[in-house]
Amino acid sequence: MNCSLRIAGALFATAEFSFGQNVHSIANVFKPQATPANSVYNVSMLMLAICAAIFVVVGGLLTFTIVRFRSRKADDPREPAQVYGSNRIEIAWTVIPVLIVLVLGMATARAVVEVQGKRMPADALKVTVIGHQWWWEFRYPDLGIVTANELHVPLSMAAKPAVAALRLESADVAHSFWVPQLAGKTDVIPGITNHMWIDPQQEGIFLGNCAEYCGMQHANMLLRVVVEPAADFEKWAAAQKMDAGSDARLESARTTFLSLNCINCHTVSGTIATGTFGPDLSHLMSRATLASGMVPNTPENLRAWVKDPQAIKHGTLMPNMQLNSRELDEVVKYLSSLK
């Protein structure tokens, strides 16, 4: 193994370690794990097969012609036979492409109708996805849960299908919600509500990202979908519904946090912090990453983020609050308690 490979391997191992196990780290459209992604996959394979056949036929004929009818003498002055106006050929190369386009169009339309026309079952898990510059807000209206960047949904099984019905909205500009292994892209447009659904059939963490250029940190508008068995999902949901920790030992840290401007943008359930401009922090420590999937949620990264978010994610709307080191310690201590 050469050196750069070894470094890449080490980095990969580190990322796997810090982001936890079971991350489907390559967002591979060729390994669909939910019905909508599977429909997209089937259409893609049909398209690829037809295009490959066209490539082989056209490339084969071209190669054959070049070889078979090449000029055999270096100084042969004669032109080859010139053929004009063959009705049969004209008709063939009009009709065949029309048929191909028709087949592809109909296959695509069928997949679109299959995915978009599905009626949501009564027990579908409703989630409102709100795109922000540059993070994702996930609201579960029926459960009273608000979280960010990490969407939890139950595993769908043949015996007990589980559908998550997503309602997509934007708080600012156009974004696009894309988790390649679970579904195709759906645009997230200000003033318009779009809908999509997923029924993940494999446990684990699926990576996704914003797929519509939305400003400087578009590339760092990452998201993760955590697919877990129904019992684990229930456990997660129950924990999210609890008010944030009210440990008496954190009294001073909490007082400091609540006295700062943080509360104008962030919510911590059960406190006077009710801002909605930034991510809900009620259960910040239940999330594996910070800054919309950019860095692992470790105490060091949390401290660095609160100290100067711009250093990690230049352009993020969270300003450097110019906290002194006592305030910084207290805020990080308090945030670290929000499990």
Ligand code: CUA
């Ligand atoms: Cu949001 Cu790109």
